[in-house]
Amino acid sequence: MGGIDTNSNDTLIIARTGLPAAPPLPGPTLTKCARKRLQTEGVPQRGNCCISTTAIDLWERLFDEGHKADVQFHTDDGGVVYAHACIISMASPVMKGMLKKSKQKGRYQILSVGGVPHDAIRVFVRFLYSSCYENQDMADLVVPLLVLSHSFVVPQLKQICEQQLEQGLLNMENVIDIFQLALLCDAPRLSFICHRMIVKNFKDVSETEGWAAMKQSHPFLEKELLECVGHEENQTKERIRRKNERKIYLQLYEAMEALVHICRDGCRTIGPHDKVFKKDQPPCSFEACKGLELLIRHFAGCKLRVPGGCIHCKRMWQLLELHSRLCSDSDVCRVPLCRNFKDRINQQNKKDKTKWGILARKILRTKTIGVAPFFTSVYGS
Ligand SMILES: [Zn+2]
Ligand SMILES: [Zn+2]
Numbered sequence: 001m002g003g004i005d006t007n008s009n010d011t012l013i014i015a016r017t018g019l020p021a022a023p024p025l026p027g028p029t030l031t032k033c034a035r036k037r038l039q040t041e042g043v044p045q046r047g048n049c050c051i052s053t054t055a056i057d058l059w060e061r062l063f064d065e066g067h068k069a070d071v072q073f074h075t076d077d078g079g080v081v082y083a084h085a086c087i088i089s090m091a092s093p094v095m096k097g098m099l100k101k102s103k104q105k106g107r108y109q110i111l112s113v114g115g116v117p118h119d120a121i122r123v124f125v126r127f128l129y130s131s132c133y134e135n136q137d138m139a140d141l142v143v144p145l146l147v148l149s150h151s152f153v154v155p156q157l158k159q160i161c162e163q164q165l166e167q168g169l170l171n172m173e174n175v176i177d178i179f180q181l182a183l184l185c186d187a188p189r190l191s192f193i194c195h196r197m198i199v200k201n202f203k204d205v206s207e208t209e210g211w212a213a214m215k216q217s218h219p220f221l222e223k224e225l226l227e228c229v230g231h232e233e234n235q236t237k238e239r240i241r242r243k244n245e246r247k248i249y250l251q252l253y254e255a256m257e258a259l260v261h262i263c264r265d266g267c268r269t270i271g272p273h274d275k276v277f278k279k280d281q282p283p284c285s286f287e288a289c290k291g292l293e294l295l296i297r298h299f300a301g302c303k304l305r306v307p308g309g310c311i312h313c314k315r316m317w318q319l320l321e322l323h324s325r326l327c328s329d330s331d332v333c334r335v336p337l338c339r340n341f342k343d344r345i346n347q348q349n350k351k352d353k354t355k356w357g358i359l360a361r362k363i364l365r366t367k368t369i370g371v372a373p374f375f376t377s378v379y380g381s
């Protein structure tokens with residue numbers, strides 16, 4: 001096959017970091033009429049067509065019957081496809097050049113095309129005549145058609161092959177081969193889509209024959225892909241870590257809200273001394289209340305109620321201290337020990353202050369609504 005540069009490593013370079021957005025597909029190739037026809041009638045009887053005139057039938061017949069054909073395509077498997085020099089020369093500039101140098105046998109000019117099956121040549125030449133193809137042919141022969149359309153510079157068919165691959169013909173089994181082909185055939189969008197598929201499904205893809213073959217033929221490409229997979233895995237881990245961290249800060253924030261609410265309004269059975277509890281308390285809207293209620297009950301009754309004594313009490317102490325650091329007005333606050341902690345905080349060393357300050361900021365930031373309703377922005381938001 002002419003036209004494919006198999007030695008060019010330059011074309012094999014892929015992005016190491018981050019995945020840029022795919023370049024847009026080139027504009028529509030169908031005429032307004034043809035598109036309407038495809039939409040309303042579905043697939044025309046003669047397959048998918050990109051032109052909308054009645055000339056299609058004429059071109060199809062000319063190809064099918066080979067009337068006054070003057071070119072023969074010879075394929076490896078001994079097949080022959082007939083064509084007209086004037087038509088294929090107009091459809092492909094490369095074909096035009098090849099015909100100038102081709103051998104003559106009787107009234108036919110002979111073009112030998114190796115490496116692709118006879119059927120692919122037939123479908124390819126038919127497309128040169130009428131821009132038509134059958135869906136099944138496309139599904140079976142998309143790879144050689146992509147190669148042919150690239151080698152003979154038939155951009156319209158090349159674009160259709162790329163679209164068909166992108167819209168369903170690409171799979172785990174062929175993605176490695178198509179990826180390499182896309183790089184060789186200068187199809188950046190397709191190579192990008194393959195690359196994304198490989199990185200996303202690396203476990204499955206790395207078990208295919210295509211991957212094993214590529215390891216042998218293009219170790220450089222394998223190395224590049226492995227680096228991208230590693231990078232992607234790290235990013236996923238980091239995303240999960242950040243998500244979990246945010247969840248913890250959100251839980252702490254909710255506990256802080258519930259603590260203020262219990263100490264100020266009372267909730268179910270626990271509340272300020274002056275609170276009168278009714279038998280049928282309406283259900284509470286604070287998710288964290290139930291757990292906090294249990295913790296407060298424990299704290300009130302625990303014999304080891306010293307910091308570091310019992311894990312539940314330790315947690316309670318931490319919540320009380322955290323509250324105090326977030327609380328904007330300890331003088332009116334009803335949370336126990338709020339003022340005591342504030343006084344202690346003022347005597348604390350700088351290192352401790354910074355540590356708690358960072359935690360407080362992170363908790364407040366989990367609420368994107370800005371300054372939380374229970375706390376003013378002592379630590380910023
Ligand atoms: Zn409550
Ligand atoms: Zn305890």
Ligand SMILES: [Zn+2]
Pocket residue numbers: 323324327328329330333334335338339
């Ligand atoms: Zn307070």
